[in-house]
Amino acid sequence: MAVKKFVVGYFEDEPELFDGVKKVRKAGYKIHDVYTPMPIHGLDKAMGLRDTSLHTAGFIYGITGTTTALSGIGWIFNADWPLNFGGKSHFSLPAWIPITFELTVLFSAVGMVLTFCWLCQLAPFVRKHHFNLRSTDDQFTMVIELTGKSSEADVQAFMSSIGAKGINVQNAETGWWLGRYDKDKGPYDKAEGIELA
Amino acid sequence: MASIRYESQVRPPLVVGQKGYHEVTEDIVRPIEASPSRAWWIGFLISVGLLTFGIISVTHEVVYGVGQWNLNRTIGWGWDITNFVWWVGIGHAGTLISAILLLFRQGWRTGVNRAAEAMTIFAVMCAGQFPIWHMGRVWMAFFVMPYPNTRGPLWVNFNSPLLWDVFAISTYFTVSLLFWYSGLLPDLATVRDRAKLKWRKLFYGITSFGWTGSAKHWQRHEALSLVLAGLSTPLVLSVHTIVSFDFATSVIPGWHTTIFPPYFVAGAIFSGFAMVQTLLLVTRKVLKLEEYITIEHIDVMNKVIVLTGSIVGVAYLTELFIAWYGQNTFENWAFMQNRVNVFSPYGWSYYLMMGCNVLSPQIFWFRKMRRNLTVTFFMSVIVNIGMWFERFVIIVTSIYRDYIPSSWSTYYRPTIWEVGFYLGTFGLFFTCYFLFSKFFPVIAVAEIKHILKKSGAIYKDKMGALEQEPVEEFAAEYTHGHGHETAHAH
Numbered sequence: 001m002a003v004k005k006f007v008v009g010y011f012e013d014e015p016e017l018f019d020g021v022k023k024v025r026k027a028g029y030k031i032h033d034v035y036t037p038m039p040i041h042g043l044d045k046a047m048g049l050r051d052t053s054l055h056t057a058g059f060i061y062g063i064t065g066t067t068t069a070l071s072g073i074g075w076i077f078n079a080d081w082p083l084n085f086g087g088k089s090h091f092s093l094p095a096w097i098p099i100t101f102e103l104t105v106l107f108s109a110v111g112m113v114l115t116f117c118w119l120c121q122l123a124p125f126v127r128k129h130h131f132n133l134r135s136t137d138d139q140f141t142m143v144i145e146l147t148g149k150s151s152e153a154d155v156q157a158f159m160s161s162i163g164a165k166g167i168n169v170q171n172a173e174t175g176w177w178l179g180r181y182d183k184d185k186g187p188y189d190k191a192e193g194i195e196l197a
Numbered sequence: 198m199a200s201i202r203y204e205s206q207v208r209p210p211l212v213v214g215q216k217g218y219h220e221v222t223e224d225i226v227r228p229i230e231a232s233p234s235r236a237w238w239i240g241f242l243i244s245v246g247l248l249t250f251g252i253i254s255v256t257h258e259v260v261y262g263v264g265q266w267n268l269n270r271t272i273g274w275g276w277d278i279t280n281f282v283w284w285v286g287i288g289h290a291g292t293l294i295s296a297i298l299l300l301f302r303q304g305w306r307t308g309v310n311r312a313a314e315a316m317t318i319f320a321v322m323c324a325g326q327f328p329i330w331h332m333g334r335v336w337m338a339f340f341v342m343p344y345p346n347t348r349g350p351l352w353v354n355f356n357s358p359l360l361w362d363v364f365a366i367s368t369y370f371t372v373s374l375l376f377w378y379s380g381l382l383p384d385l386a387t388v389r390d391r392a393k394l395k396w397r398k399l400f401y402g403i404t405s406f407g408w409t410g411s412a413k414h415w416q417r418h419e420a421l422s423l424v425l426a427g428l429s430t431p432l433v434l435s436v437h438t439i440v441s442f443d444f445a446t447s448v449i450p451g452w453h454t455t456i457f458p459p460y461f462v463a464g465a466i467f468s469g470f471a472m473v474q475t476l477l478l479v480t481r482k483v484l485k486l487e488e489y490i491t492i493e494h495i496d497v498m499n500k501v502i503v504l505t506g507s508i509v510g511v512a513y514l515t516e517l518f519i520a521w522y523g524q525n526t527f528e529n530w531a532f533m534q535n536r537v538n539v540f541s542p543y544g545w546s547y548y549l550m551m552g553c554n555v556l557s558p559q560i561f562w563f564r565k566m567r568r569n570l571t572v573t574f575f576m577s578v579i580v581n582i583g584m585w586f587e588r589f590v591i592i593v594t595s596i597y598r599d600y601i602p603s604s605w606s607t608y609y610r611p612t613i614w615e616v617g618f619y620l621g622t623f624g625l626f627f628t629c630y631f632l633f634s635k636f637f638p639v640i641a642v643a644e645i646k647h648i649l650k651k652s653g654a655i656y657k658d659k660m661g662a663l664e665q666e667p668v669e670e671f672a673a674e675y676t677h678g679h680g681h682e683t684a685h686a687h
Binding site: 014033034035036037038039040041043044047049051052054055058062072073076077080081083085092095096098099101102103105106108109110112113116117119120121122123124125126127128130133134135136137138176180181182 | 217218219222343349350351352354355356358360361364365368371372375376379382383386387389390391392395396398399401402403404406407408409410411412413414415416417418419420421424425428431432435439442642643644646647650
């Protein structure tokens with residue numbers, strides 16, 4: 001990815017955060033992201049984020065499971081090795097329902113979790129830049145990307161005007177890299193010489 | 198209309214004390230950052246001791262064969278499968294709390310769901326041991342998996358309830374683990390970001406998968422939790438239904454009962470909630486989490502216990518009625534002679550079951566009893582003893598004396614190796630639970646913060662005065678006006 005420059009500030013509670021998000025969007029600044037200690041209903045809409053399609057993915061994984069189970073068992077019991085269970089039908093659908101159901105759930109759940117991790121780039125040894133370590137505790141951190149259109153001082157002043165606290169400027173890698181949380185700070189911190197949060 | 202953070206004063210707060218977000222983090226993460234107490238070490242070492250005894254017992258059984266257990270000509274399933282069904286049942290409360298109560302928007306689940314889900318995972322791990330080691334030649338265990346093989350290919354029998362069980366239990370374990378762990382990610386990140394010690398940064402850095410708390414990630418996380426809850430709900434019902442099919446689809450009198458699926462599921466939730474009570478009463482005390490797992494939580498769970506216990510009671514009586522009403526000689530024998538007849542060899546176990554599961558939980562009709570910690574703890578143990586005997590009664594009393602007296606078996610008593618195996622699973626369960634309570638947040642930190650503003654005592658107190666106001670005024674004052682159009686049931 002790329003190293004970019006950001007103005008970072010935090011809010012102390014939800015209403016202030018929502019207020020801030022609205023004002024930033026009105027003013028036309030680009031919100032890089034908002035980091036919160038817990039899920040906040042409606043924040044995605046306030047920020048103008050697209051709805052997630054994770055549900056759809058889950059459904060597709062689910063029907064893949066259903067199909068796998070039915071076609072697999074159907075093929076095994078009818079084509080590959082038709083066993084005679086007391087003269088009963090080889091195609092005994094009711095008896096396959098439990099396994100079909102379980103595989104539907106299994107495929108859907110495993111698929112969704114993997115997709116979730118893929119989309120959010122979550123995995124062991126994945127290292128990311130954290131703008132504010134207290135955003136997993138009690139601070140609602142807003143990060144505005146500095147573009148060519150606005151000066152650093154302007155954005156900082158604006159952040160302060162909407163009620164953000166602890167405002168600072170950070171250079172950060174926006175993507176992820178392989179690393180450990182006890183050792184490195186990032187692939188860029190030495191070159192930039194910037195104190196990271 | 199934007200959603201408002203409003204909940205009636207009639208509902209008591211779910212988080213008591215003057216708590217802000219930071220205090221919540223402090224309270225829940227503190228036990229992880231402190232050195233383990235003496236009580237923790239004692240409990241942990243006892244658990245490891247039991248686990249060791251279990252490993253020895255199982256090793257003995259594998260080396261000398263299943264003959265080391267006292268199973269005999271008619272009692273092919275004894276303690277082993279009793280324990281299997283018992284442990285699986287215990288797991289069910291965790292999923293009920295984490296999934297079904299999430300769908301029903303029950304705020305109180307947030308205080309207890311993390312520990313209950315952990316309990317589910319550990320209980321299913323214990324349950325899985327029994328059918329596996331019961332195989333005897335356990336190195337052949339992989340034969341239960343369907344894959345193209347060089348033995349024919351000899352496929353597994355997809356029409357068999359025992360194979361359904363393999364799929365049900367393994368799916369249940371996997372999905373519960375994923376649900377639990379995806380919920381843990383944000384909380385592990387909280388611990389990571391507070392960590393001062395090097396190993397802690399490393400450990401929680403790895404286990405939190407690089408979680409940042411980004412708005413987009415939370416949005417996906419919420420979607421994931423909701424769908425996983427939606428999947429887990431029918432899943433948990435299916436699991437004990439399928440376990441009951443192990444019996445219900447057979448032709449053994451006492452087993453082939455259409456009432457089994459709902460009866461087993463109710464019993465599973467009943468015993469599971471009892472185990473949650475046992476664990477949480479100790480956990481909240483030792484880790485000083487009384488402000489999060491409040492007396493209200495205990496009260497609500499006791500209500501579930503009296504409800505499910507009564508459902509189980511109705512099922513017992515229905516079985517008896519049908520045994521008499523059905524006029525099937527063998528069915529009638531299985532119930533009236535092998536169980537109800539107190540002078541029959543196992544009659545005592547039937548009355549122990551009835552006493553523990555049906556009569557004793559009725560004490561929870563009284564509010565005072567539901568809110569009494571000593572009574573609750575005592576009852577939680579009684580219920581689990583009762584539920585163990587339920588499975589024992591179903592399994593053993595249905596098969597020890599059947600159609601012809603010449604094939605009646607001798608009185609079945611477990612050997613030390615069967616008992617050792619059972620105790621060993623307690624060792625496994627509690628070893629895991631002790632490690633969990635030391636290294637992971639036992640309460641879902643982020644979820645508590647999420648309900649704090651509507652159910653925290655500090656906020657509810659302020660709401661009290663506002664309750665007199667007309668709703669419109671109240672709404673106008675408390676609306677964020679952030680264009681939040683959907684009607685979220687906060």
